[in-house]
Amino acid sequence: MDFIEETISSRDIYQGKIINLRVDEVKLPNGTVSTREVVEHPGGVTIIPVTNKSEVLLVEQFRKPVEETLLELPAGKLEPGEEPLSSARRELIEETGFQAGKMEYLFPFYTSPGFTDEVLHLFLARELKEVGINPDEDEIIRVHRIKKDEIIKNIKTGRIKDGKTIMGLLYFLRGDY
Amino acid sequence: MDFIEETISSRDIYQGKIINLRVDEVKLPNGTVSTREVVEHPGGVTIIPVTNKSEVLLVEQFRKPVEETLLELPAGKLEPGEEPLSSARRELIEETGFQAGKMEYLFPFYTSPGFTDEVLHLFLARELKEVGINPDEDEIIRVHRIKKDEIIKNIKTGRIKDGKTIMGLLYFLRGDY
Numbered sequence: 001m002d003f004i005e006e007t008i009s010s011r012d013i014y015q016g017k018i019i020n021l022r023v024d025e026v027k028l029p030n031g032t033v034s035t036r037e038v039v040e041h042p043g044g045v046t047i048i049p050v051t052n053k054s055e056v057l058l059v060e061q062f063r064k065p066v067e068e069t070l071l072e073l074p075a076g077k078l079e080p081g082e083e084p085l086s087s088a089r090r091e092l093i094e095e096t097g098f099q100a101g102k103m104e105y106l107f108p109f110y111t112s113p114g115f116t117d118e119v120l121h122l123f124l125a126r127e128l129k130e131v132g133i134n135p136d137e138d139e140i141i142r143v144h145r146i147k148k149d150e151i152i153k154n155i156k157t158g159r160i161k162d163g164k165t166i167m168g169l170l171y172f173l174r175g176d177y
Numbered sequence: 178m179d180f181i182e183e184t185i186s187s188r189d190i191y192q193g194k195i196i197n198l199r200v201d202e203v204k205l206p207n208g209t210v211s212t213r214e215v216v217e218h219p220g221g222v223t224i225i226p227v228t229n230k231s232e233v234l235l236v237e238q239f240r241k242p243v244e245e246t247l248l249e250l251p252a253g254k255l256e257p258g259e260e261p262l263s264s265a266r267r268e269l270i271e272e273t274g275f276q277a278g279k280m281e282y283l284f285p286f287y288t289s290p291g292f293t294d295e296v297l298h299l300f301l302a303r304e305l306k307e308v309g310i311n312p313d314e315d316e317i318i319r320v321h322r323i324k325k326d327e328i329i330k331n332i333k334t335g336r337i338k339d340g341k342t343i344m345g346l347l348y349f350l351r352g353d354y
Binding site for chain 1: 182194239241283296340
């Protein structure tokens, strides 16, 4: 507990659609005063959807912040009051068109805790059944399948460069879930 | 290329110490107009420092956005004009007090491309030599060592919950770098 940074003051900069921004003035345990820029995020889910052929479903979509089309595990943010499990079931169907017979919670993780509180809950989805895709109106998505033996090559060559996706695929490759 | 979101207008909200915030109005390929909140980040490095006993060095520090003390791989942001390799060498010494005889570049990844352009460059550091710790004045850090066979347990129990750290440790466990 001796690491804690005490908040001296907090200033709201922006309240947005997905994120808020605030700047905190903090006092460190050694007495130093500093500022911390904090991006508040509602949190979300990431799903590793595994087919009965041991392929993983990935979604391809344009990401404005990086001006690139990325290959990612299906994911999405929590709606107000929504439980991670419900969110994972909803996002998997919306983004891939597949419903999971089994949806197992693995663990939560922070995406970039130096400046944001975003936490993602990782799920493993199996026994997939196609029910039809249903993306949000401002999402344009294409579904891909990746085989186990293609994963490492796609990470090393930079074809897959989303952190949560690399993490989820490396976890899947261990096969001890 | 048919996924690209054209920027119609862009509004600067905040220019900060580490991050900037802007809001873009975009036009999707299907004609829908939407907004995208974008957190601009200078990017950074993450290092997997492996000792000659095959332990990995982790750093413990308080992270204001999540109000928690986290165990993470050494990491830091790029200084203006700094190359990732130089940054990795500098951050490893600053945060752990160890210098790497070998510093190998693995791959870059995005931490949360839905709302930020932050890219981290992942390095593997070996042949470590202790030279003394030298943290930034507003960083309070404690160095830990984790053994190979403790990694998965620490991820599953939530003792390690930083995404880049879980990703780097899972990559290290593969042992095929």
